[in-house]
Amino acid sequence: MKTLLSILCLSTWFIAAAPTLAGDLVLEVKGVRSSEGDVYAGVHIPTPGVKFPAEEGSVHTFKTPARAGTITVVFKDVPPGEYALTAFHDEDGSGEMNVNALGIPTEGYAFGNDATGFMGAPKFEDAAVTLAEGAQSVTASGSMMY
Amino acid sequence: MAMQRRDFLKSSAVLGVASLAPRIAYSISEDWSAEFASALRQDPRLLGWKTPASDAFAAAALRIEGAWPGALEGTFWRNGPAVHDRHGLRYQHWFDGDGLLQAFRIGAGRVDHHARVLKTPKLRAEDEAARRLYSGFGTHVPDGARLRKPDDVNTANISVLAHHGELLALWEGGSASRVDPESLRWQGFKSWGQGFEGVPFTAHPKVDPDGTLWAFGYALGAQHQLVLYHISPKGALVKTALVPISDFGMLHDFVITDKHLVFMIPPLVMEMGMETSFIDSHRWRPELGSRVLVVAKDNFEDRRWYELPPAFGFHHGNAWEEADGTIHFDQCLDDDASLVFDALRNVMRGHLDGFGAAFGRYARMRLLPSGGASMDITVDGADFPQISPSHVGLRNRYLYHLGVADSEDWYLRSLVKRDLDNDRLQTFDFGTGKIPEEHVFVPRQASEQEDAGWLVGTVLDYQHGISGLNVFNAQHIEDGPLATAWLPYPLPLGFHGCFRSGLV
Ligand SMILES: [Fe+2]
Numbered sequence: 001m002k003t004l005l006s007i008l009c010l011s012t013w014f015i016a017a018a019p020t021l022a023g024d025l026v027l028e029v030k031g032v033r034s035s036e037g038d039v040y041a042g043v044h045i046p047t048p049g050v051k052f053p054a055e056e057g058s059v060h061t062f063k064t065p066a067r068a069g070t071i072t073v074v075f076k077d078v079p080p081g082e083y084a085l086t087a088f089h090d091e092d093g094s095g096e097m098n099v100n101a102l103g104i105p106t107e108g109y110a111f112g113n114d115a116t117g118f119m120g121a122p123k124f125e126d127a128a129v130t131l132a133e134g135a136q137s138v139t140a141s142g143s144m145m146y
Numbered sequence: 147m148a149m150q151r152r153d154f155l156k157s158s159a160v161l162g163v164a165s166l167a168p169r170i171a172y173s174i175s176e177d178w179s180a181e182f183a184s185a186l187r188q189d190p191r192l193l194g195w196k197t198p199a200s201d202a203f204a205a206a207a208l209r210i211e212g213a214w215p216g217a218l219e220g221t222f223w224r225n226g227p228a229v230h231d232r233h234g235l236r237y238q239h240w241f242d243g244d245g246l247l248q249a250f251r252i253g254a255g256r257v258d259h260h261a262r263v264l265k266t267p268k269l270r271a272e273d274e275a276a277r278r279l280y281s282g283f284g285t286h287v288p289d290g291a292r293l294r295k296p297d298d299v300n301t302a303n304i305s306v307l308a309h310h311g312e313l314l315a316l317w318e319g320g321s322a323s324r325v326d327p328e329s330l331r332w333q334g335f336k337s338w339g340q341g342f343e344g345v346p347f348t349a350h351p352k353v354d355p356d357g358t359l360w361a362f363g364y365a366l367g368a369q370h371q372l373v374l375y376h377i378s379p380k381g382a383l384v385k386t387a388l389v390p391i392s393d394f395g396m397l398h399d400f401v402i403t404d405k406h407l408v409f410m411i412p413p414l415v416m417e418m419g420m421e422t423s424f425i426d427s428h429r430w431r432p433e434l435g436s437r438v439l440v441v442a443k444d445n446f447e448d449r450r451w452y453e454l455p456p457a458f459g460f461h462h463g464n465a466w467e468e469a470d471g472t473i474h475f476d477q478c479l480d481d482d483a484s485l486v487f488d489a490l491r492n493v494m495r496g497h498l499d500g501f502g503a504a505f506g507r508y509a510r511m512r513l514l515p516s517g518g519a520s521m522d523i524t525v526d527g528a529d530f531p532q533i534s535p536s537h538v539g540l541r542n543r544y545l546y547h548l549g550v551a552d553s554e555d556w557y558l559r560s561l562v563k564r565d566l567d568n569d570r571l572q573t574f575d576f577g578t579g580k581i582p583e584e585h586v587f588v589p590r591q592a593s594e595q596e597d598a599g600w601l602v603g604t605v606l607d608y609q610h611g612i613s614g615l616n617v618f619n620a621q622h623i624e625d626g627p628l629a630t631a632w633l634p635y636p637l638p639l640g641f642h643g644c645f646r647s648g649l650v
Binding site for chain 1 (some may be wrong): 292341342343367574
């Protein structure tokens with residue numbers, strides 16, 4: 001969990017999208033409790049050999065100054081596929097998600113569909129939404145838990 | 147409801163056919179509030195498990211019966227579960243209720259009482275939602291809120307510690323809570339240092355005579371771990387360690403010598419992955435026996451293990467060691483954990499049968515330098531053991547605990563002073579109609595004698611519907627209390643307290 005989104009990696013989509021098939025991917029991070037620090041969010045795709053939410057499975061991450069409430073980001077021309085949202089609220093501006101001695105995050109985090117895991121992160125499938133071929137858009141939404 | 151069905155199956159297997167009829171009756175009804183209210187009308191003993199009418203209450207200049215010792219000045223703090231009913235649900239285990247912190251402020255022969263329910267984030271979230279949101283220690287709340295971390299369900303309801311000017315309400319599954327000693331309001335979770343936010347902290351830390359604080363936590367997860375804490379007299383975290391423990395579960399207390407920490411680990415094992423309450427995720431596995439872990443105070447990597455027969459206990463008295471390294475320690479022990487699975491649950495629906503018999507007996511253990519270990523369980527029903535704070539980790543002659551007055555007793559009814567040098571007991575029987583709670587030892591100033599001091603603790607008089615604060619002369623407890631300060635109301639039965647001269 002410590003490495004979740006801990007490195008900011010601004011990249012373009014790894015596949016050049018065929019414009020006719022592509023749609024919008026809307027990321028919605030709800031329940032941000034304060035305007036302290038930054039919110040980091042990422043989009044993950046199914047990646048063989050990578051355990052969600054390890055950052056190797058993320059295709060795009062972004063960082064934005066925190067704003068209490070909901071933060072929405074729209075990605076245009078995204079190829080069809082399955083996408084899982086992950087996010088954390090770096091309230092102290094340290095650039096990474098703080099965890100305690102037991103590895104439990106001590107800063108707020110969110111997963112798509114508010115998915116929860118048992119004693120750890122949820123499964124990719126539970127946190128993912130599908131952007132179908134020909135669909136205009138899909139929203140990947142999750143609420144911060146502190 | 148799944149839990150009640152399982153209860154029924156487990157209990158009927160143990161108790162036999164005679165108990166089938168009432169058990170079936172209980173399993174039909176899901177409304178424990180109505181069941182409890184109806185049982186309380188028949189049986190005043192249950193007053194101790196009734197939720198107080200309000201979240202904060204106080205009484206000044208209590209009526210004093212007897213001669214209150216003028217030299218006894220300070221604050222006696224207590225904690226325990228109290229909010230058993232809220233938002234239309236009665237909890238189904240004694241350990242689930244939200245904590246009620248109490249202060250008895252004592253001075254110049256006068257006693258004032260003040261109590262307040264601790265508004266933890268858990269209770270605030272539930273009050274906002276106007277419903278119970280989380281499964282607890284022994285109650286499964288279906289369709290609850292998402293559980294993020296242990297402190298989301300922290301009820302701060304077990305004990306209270308005053309250390310280096312700070313008052314802490316103690317739980318054990320997560321953080322200790324900081325409490326304002328004047329208002330008794332919940333202030334925030336205590337972090338002992340960077341990275342220790344939300345790391346579990348026991349309700350039974352131990353304090354060396356010099357003020358050094360030793361504590362532990364149990365962290366149950368994919369890999370169960372024991373957390374060790376060494377905290378200076380000034381409240382600074384000196385060192386910690388994480389010890390992986392296989393087949394581990396709830397661990398309530400530990401004990402220290404002048405050189406070691408001693409953990410008696412019962413074969414009560416948390417098996418992860420069940421959608422149920424905390425305790426119902428545990429299984430009793432006697433084939434594992436009891437494992438005793440001894441850790442050096444000066445080096446948390448120096449660890450030794452001993453084996454003893456399976457047993458379950460909540461509370462230790464003390465530990466000390468001989469020059470050759472032999473460690474002596476004691477505990478109130480039962481054959482298994484049925485107390486926590488059954489008796490402490492059934493009381494919540496007004497069912498007291500088998501309640502007293504489920505409590506432990508006084509037991510003494512020895513750990514030998516050769517690696518051998520022995521366990522000697524007496525026939526004396528006992529719990530809530532206490533010693534003089536000046537003898538923590540050192541050889542103590544006296545131990546004070548609650549006891550049963552005879553084998554017919556339904557619960558702890560007497561105060562016992564145990565002379566460990568010659569196994570002589572002094573006993574005060576409170577008699578029918580009263581339920582004593584933990585009595586703590588308060589040393590008289592400037593005395594060398596181990597038992598020169600008072601025993602201070604609460605008692606519920608269920609026949610008159612009031613509670614009181616007792617003070618005993620610890621040298622003559624068979625004489626009964628020197629004095630009792632009577633409240634104009636009853637208190638819910640709680641768990642642990644501490645005494646401090648001064649505010650904290
Ligand atoms: Fe306890």
